[in-house]
Amino acid sequence: MIKTAEHLYIQIAEKLELLIEKEVLKIGDKLPSVRTMSEEQGVSMSTAFQAYYHLESKGLIESRPKSGYYVIFSPRRLPEMPKKCEAVRDACEVSVHEMISTVSQSMSNQEITRFTSAAPPESLLPAAKISKAMIQALRKTPYAGVGYEPVQGNPGLRRQIARHSVLWGGAVSEDDVVTTSGCMDALTLCLSAITQPGDTIALESPSYYGSLQLAESLGLKVLEVPTDPTTGVDLDYLDKAIPRHKIKACLFVTNFTNPLGACMPDKHKQQLVRILEKYEIPLIEDDIYGDMYFGKERPAVCKSFDTSGLVLLCNSFSKSVAPGYRVGWTLPGRYKEKILQMKRNHSISSPSLPGAAIACFLENGRYEHHLRSMRKILHTQYMRHLQAIRDYFPEDCCVTRPQGGFVLWVELDPAVNTYELYELALRQKVSFAPGRIFSLQDRYNNCMRISYSNPWSKQIDDGLKTLGRLIRKLA
Amino acid sequence: MIKTAEHLYIQIAEKLELLIEKEVLKIGDKLPSVRTMSEEQGVSMSTAFQAYYHLESKGLIESRPKSGYYVIFSPRRLPEMPKKCEAVRDACEVSVHEMISTVSQSMSNQEITRFTSAAPPESLLPAAKISKAMIQALRKTPYAGVGYEPVQGNPGLRRQIARHSVLWGGAVSEDDVVTTSGCMDALTLCLSAITQPGDTIALESPSYYGSLQLAESLGLKVLEVPTDPTTGVDLDYLDKAIPRHKIKACLFVTNFTNPLGACMPDKHKQQLVRILEKYEIPLIEDDIYGDMYFGKERPAVCKSFDTSGLVLLCNSFSKSVAPGYRVGWTLPGRYKEKILQMKRNHSISSPSLPGAAIACFLENGRYEHHLRSMRKILHTQYMRHLQAIRDYFPEDCCVTRPQGGFVLWVELDPAVNTYELYELALRQKVSFAPGRIFSLQDRYNNCMRISYSNPWSKQIDDGLKTLGRLIRKLA
Known part of the structure; x- marks a missing residue:
């Protein structure tokens, strides 16, 4: 990485952030003036200013007119983390929840302050650059893309996906990649290819309701595996559960699970691959949030530890570039032929131009640049929401600390039913995802998923204030 | 329809065509000179010329230098139509044929003279106009289409589909339409929504191998219904078979079946709808070839006779505008909510821009114009191939007379195995679809599907000559 002025201000900001985190700098402490900072650190005034702006946008310090910058954040006072959920006795037949379709509907209502969606708002996406890439694609693709592309997908796109695999520790060739219509389509193809109706699969718990519904539509049973809000799926439990519940496949989000935001440490990922090998069962690894990390490095994936082809890695460009383009992919390991057969049977091939446009976008190196800025924005928004x-929620609530992704998970007093809260909030034009929809069991009724994907604004601030007020009323 | 000069030359050509068909004009007969024709018919010389060019392009007459135009076609000598296939005793578990994937692979090999694909070559598609529509769509769609579109599909596209429904006798609103990723995806969604693994469905026979493979991937059993090469599915047989085989749904191509090219008369369509109502079972009506008729009028669909919502009409723009765009749709009748749920679970929504581009293309009225010219070209190519x-195949072969679509079906001497023929032909760089892949039963081994979608050329002529020679060798 090239050391530029940009990184200099980040370095200074990080030092200050560390001091705030360690409570060397406490709430109300005044920071050195910009001039002093510039002289002490041997940087330009403008760099010192940038560092302060950066901390201000994260909600760590504030500027008081004619006085200077003050610390307004303390890590100590943050709510506790929620505990890992308890194990369940049995795998569960999936049934579709009325609740989910109600919540899905509120997602597209523009008048509502939405903390609902685990996806970026359009304003965070590179619409102009991707349009340019689409026009390039129109010119480059034979017959402007009116003909079928190969079943496996646009070769240029597959090459770019292979090229970018070094970022997560992969070394794959374009021939290993199968493109899909978004990540959900990748999960559908993979799950259809490796299971039969009636089979049991393992999911983390709480789990994304879309995965639960997908499992239901394929006639599968689901075992919900206890999941730690920091390190993810409980592997000791899983190791025993696989033979006991005759698990045929796992479907896990390994980085920044939805809704918990848990990220499995590398050691756990290696251990999980060993468990798969022991029982010879496949893992569908949904890495849809992996690129949206807040730390220094992109977390790895199980796929990078997989030597026997048991991991089917799935991902897309929907969380980072263009959800509307529906461009996703899978590295299906030893199941490639089955996946291709399934894709041919169900849709012949992917739409030609969206994939070709994403390939053009990836080629010119704009992707990494865009990701860097998007991660910064998300991290800041996360801090602000947290x-x-x-400030607004009762003190006894627990909140997760995702190190990436778009959502956090709040556990409230057991007396609060968040679906009731959801209905109350909707009348005040505020929405979120109630905890109940993230399980097939009757639980998480006192939990809620809050998305911090929307830019901070008075409306967002008011929305959280409203939620806090309603929670206190229900508690 | 406005009577223009264009239609004048067609009128003259049709009169002559009729005379050739009735053998008033026989092979070798000289036609009146262009000047005589112009005087007799009271039209310009150029109109008379156009009429002769038109007949020449259809292969009915030829121009001999310094001599004039001569008839080179006789209907009498055309091969017989094949008979309706026999009924089978049992519904059959579907199994995937190695053969199909072999044939599919040869489809994309550019060095081969391909009579394989039931789809138009890129040269017949309006690539430039659809590119222009895509650029329009980029400008018109909010955020250039990077965001998700509604699950049900682009509203503008649904409006255009509803508007065009008058062409097949429909009167639907945009709210009845659900867009899909091509017709195959529409069939997949519909079939998944209305059946359970283990159910039996009815298909015409011979039937498109893609439908057979789709049924297999969903764990369904298939009953193949005897099908007349002219009028389609045998309805008396079907009426008895539904209770006997516990048929849960029908999946039929009602206009220009693939591979036979049969077109169900309106009366049969009405009767079929009555049968569905009697047993309360749904019909997935695949109308993918309906717009490609050679006659004066577009054939109707069962959907236009359906008052109880039992017909799920499926179609796409893949055979007429842009297969690579993967834009299809369904009118799912009473199953709409199920289909929407299924679509949301499996892929969230369709890609935004391909659908928006097709909507722009349909809006400006270019579609009908394009269809008219494409139909003329296809009809001419059909005549030439026939x-x-x-001329080249043995006299005892039978050939269907499709009145639309892209393919014809040839029945050879029972001694000829067309998969053997396929392998021999491939070595000579000629390919077609062997009959065996159009059934789950061991039959149609002496049949073959020949596509006339490629423009007539010396290469095509040589390809058919090669096939004829090889058939004689095997017979």
Whole structure:
């Protein structure tokens, strides 16, 4: 990485952030003036200013007119983390929840302050650059893309996906990649190819309701595996559960699970691959949030530890570039032929131009640049939302600390039913995802998923204030 | 329809065509000179010329230098139509044929003279106009289409589909339409929504191998219904078979079946709807070839006789505008909510821009114009191929007379195995679809599907000559 002025201000900001985190700098402390900072650190005034702006946008400090910058954040006062959920006795037949379709409907209502969606708002996406890439694609693709592309997908796109695999520790060739219509389609193809109706699969718990519904539509049973809000799926439990419940496949989000935001440490990923090998069962690894990390490095994936082809890695460009383009992919390992057969049977091939446009976008190196700025914005928004929750929600609530992704998970007093809260909030034009929809069991009724994907604004601030008020009323 | 000069030359050509068909004009007969024709018919010389060019392009007459135009076609000598296939005793578990994937692979090999594909070559598609529509769509769609579109599909596209429904006798609103990723995806969604693994469905026989494979991937059993090469599915047989075989749904191509090219008369369509109502079972009506008719009028669909919502009409723009765009749709009748649920679970929504582009293309009225010219070209190519088959294939072969679509079906001497023929032909760089892949039973081994979608050329002529020679060798 090239050291530029941009990184200099980040370095200074990080030092200050560390001091705030360690409570060397406490709430109300005044920071050195910009001039002093510039002289002490041997940087330009403008770099010192940038560092302060950066901390201000994260909600760590504030500027008081004619006085200077003050610390407004303390890590100590943040709510506790929720505990890992308890194990369940049995795998469960999936049934579709009325609740989910109600919540899905509120997602597209523009008048509502939405903390509902685990996806970026359009304003965070590179619409102009991707349009340019689409026009390039129109010119480059034979017959402007009116003909069928190969079943396996656009070769240029597959090449770019292979090229970018080094970022997560992969070394794959374009021939290993199968493109799909978004990540959900990749999960559908993989799950259809490796299971039969009636089979049991393992999912983390709480789990994304879309995965639960997909399992239902394929006639599968689901065992919900206890999941730690920091390190993810409980592997000791899984190791025993696989033979006991005759698990045929696992479907896990390994980085920044939805809704918990848990990220499996590398050691756990290696251990999980060993468990798969022991029982010879496949893992569908949904890495849809992997690129949206807040830390220094992209977390790895199980796929990078997989030597026997048991991991089917699935991902897309929907969380980072263009959800509307529906461009996803899978590295299906030893199941490639089955996946291709399934894709041919169900849709012949993918639409030609969206994939070709994403390939053009990836080629010119704009992707990494865009990701860097998007991660910064998301991290800042996360901090802002977290602090507002601390300020407005009851003190006894627990909140996760995702190190990436778009959502956090709040556990409230057991007396609060969040579906009731959801209905109350909707009348005040505020929405979120109630905890109940993230399980097939009757649980998480006192939990809620809050998305921090929308830019911070007075409306967002008011929305969280409203939620806090309603929660106190229900508690 | 406005009577223009264009239609004048067609009128003259049709009169002559009729005379050739009735053998008033016989092979070798000289036609009146262009000047005589112009005087007799009271039209311009150029109109008379156009009429002769038109007949020449259809392969009915030829121009001999310094001599004039001569008839080179006789209907009498055309091969017989094949008979309706026999009924089978049992519904059959589907199994995937190695053969199909072999044939599919040869489809994309550019060095081969391909009579394989029931789809138009890129040269017949309006690539430039659809590109223009895509650029329009980029400008018109909010955020250039990077965001998700509604699950049900682009509203503009649904409006255009509803508007065009008058062409097949429909009167639907945009709210009845669900867009899909091509017709195959529409069939997949519909079939998944209305059946359970283990159910039996009815298909015409011979039937498109893609439908057979789709049924297999969903764990369904298939009953193959005897099908007349002219009028389609045998309804008396079907009426008895539904209770006997516990048929849960029908999946039929009602206009220009693939591979037979049969077109169900309106009366049969009405009768079929009555049968569905009697047993309360749904019909997935695949109308993918309906717009490609050679006659004066577009054939109707069962959907236009359906008042109880039992017909799920499926179609796409893949055979007429842009297969690579993967834009299809369904009118799922009473199953709409199920289909929407299924679509949301499996892929969230369709790609935004391909659908928006097709909507722009449909809006400006270019579609009908394009269809008119494409139909003329296809009809001409059909005549040319038919005559070459008559000239080069053994006299005892039977050939269907499709009145639309892209393919014809040839029945050879029972001694000829067309998969053997396929392998021999491939070595000579000629390919077609062997009959065996159009059934789950061990039959149609002496049949073959020949596509006339490629423009007539010396290469095509030589390809059919090669096939004829090889058939004689095997017979």
